[in-house]
Amino acid sequence: MSQLWSPAVRALTPYVPGEQPRERLVKLNTNENPYPPSPAVAQVLRDIDTEQLRRYPDPDSRALRETLAETHGVAPEQVFVGNGSDEVLAFAFQAFFCQPRPLLMPAISYSFYPVYCKLYDIAYRTVALDDRWEIALDAFDGDNGGVVFANPNAPTGHGHPRAEIARLLSRIQDSVVLVDEAYVDFGGESAVPLVADHPNLLVTGTLSKSRSLAGLRLGYAIGSRELIEGLERVKNSFNSYPVDMLASAVAIAALNDREHFKRCCQQVMDTREETRRSLVELGFEVLPSQTNFLFTRHPQFAGETLFAGLRERGILVRHFNRDGLSDFLRISIGTDEEMRELITALEAMI
Ligand code: PMP
Numbered sequence: 001m002s003q004l005w006s007p008a009v010r011a012l013t014p015y016v017p018g019e020q021p022r023e024r025l026v027k028l029n030t031n032e033n034p035y036p037p038s039p040a041v042a043q044v045l046r047d048i049d050t051e052q053l054r055r056y057p058d059p060d061s062r063a064l065r066e067t068l069a070e071t072h073g074v075a076p077e078q079v080f081v082g083n084g085s086d087e088v089l090a091f092a093f094q095a096f097f098c099q100p101r102p103l104l105m106p107a108i109s110y111s112f113y114p115v116y117c118k119l120y121d122i123a124y125r126t127v128a129l130d131d132r133w134e135i136a137l138d139a140f141d142g143d144n145g146g147v148v149f150a151n152p153n154a155p156t157g158h159g160h161p162r163a164e165i166a167r168l169l170s171r172i173q174d175s176v177v178l179v180d181e182a183y184v185d186f187g188g189e190s191a192v193p194l195v196a197d198h199p200n201l202l203v204t205g206t207l208s209k210s211r212s213l214a215g216l217r218l219g220y221a222i223g224s225r226e227l228i229e230g231l232e233r234v235k236n237s238f239n240s241y242p243v244d245m246l247a248s249a250v251a252i253a254a255l256n257d258r259e260h261f262k263r264c265c266q267q268v269m270d271t272r273e274e275t276r277r278s279l280v281e282l283g284f285e286v287l288p289s290q291t292n293f294l295f296t297r298h299p300q301f302a303g304e305t306l307f308a309g310l311r312e313r314g315i316l317v318r319h320f321n322r323d324g325l326s327d328f329l330r331i332s333i334g335t336d337e338e339m340r341e342l343i344t345a346l347e348a349m350i
Contacts, residue, residue: 150180
């Protein structure tokens with residue numbers, strides 16, 4: 001450990017993402033989409049005018065922000081874009097949550113949130129989930145320097161209806177409420193329509209999951225002009241948006257292919273429900289999910305044992321060794337064939 005690092009960096013335990021194996025495994029551990037992105041993406045990449053690459057990209061990312069604005073029914077000035085929603089979240093934490101009062105977050109949610117808090121020296125307080133493993137929104141009180149949670153939540157999978165987010169916003173008006181909608185397209189209800197009446201609501205989204213573009217690193221935030229301006233203040237480099245020309249062109253093509261998007265999301269949701277039925281038949285408890293993953297445990301087998309057994313059989317799922325979650329597996333929804341392989345492997349182990 002270097003003495004040249006700042007104290008916050010020295011004390012930091014970095015977020016450990018799911019393994020990206022080199023061998024061929026059935027990979028159900030990082031909630032990637034099992035289907036390729038829209039064919040329009042390949043077309044854009046084939047047609048790209050490489051001569052244009054000698055130029056810097058549009059500093060305002062105008063075309064991309066316009067497309068996202070149209071997709072979500074807001075104005076382009078209400079859209080911020082970045083390299084994955086992880087980067088957008090980092091900007092948001094810096095812009096809004098460095099406050100005297102603590103940031104509130106669920107005790108179980110995306111594990112990047114506490115990492116950002118430690119990195120940016122943000123005080124935070126966690127709120128326990130309720131006994132159904134759902135975020136206890138009513139327990140988020142007004143005494144806070146901000147609120148952040150994923151909706152639907154990860155790794156549990158439950159999504160709150162918009163009306164419940166609206167109820168939270170009616171109580172919390174003097175700090176930023178950040179709703180991370182990385183998984184909302186798999187059956188959740190977006191809070192974006194609430195942005196019009198709530199200047200303190202910021203919603204983040206990503207093209208990594210429902211648009212099959214995790215490799216592209218494209219995320220965004222939608223909020224009032226006031227919040228977007230706050231994010232713009234902290235973004236760096238020549239006062240320009242951090243999205244490159246290729247990513248921008250690819251993202252626009254993917255966003256405009258709504259048919260492909262809807263079809264893929266529906267397929268993932270159908271496979272999820274089929275997988276749920278099979279897991280229940282094997283004796284698993286499966287939490288309700290509005291995401292592209294299932295959070296599940298078996299009354300007779302430790303999560304670690306199941307994880308290791310699946311790994312031996314060439315199937316990679318996610319197991320968390322923390323927060324009382326160690327009984328559970330988080331299983332991303334793959335193709336029907338991949339899920340059949342998963343169920344066959346579990347049948348052999350149980
Ligand atoms: N939020 C949540 C809840 C996530 O699970 C993830 C993906 N790990 C992200 C945000 C970040 O996604 P990306 O940076 O790929 O947009």
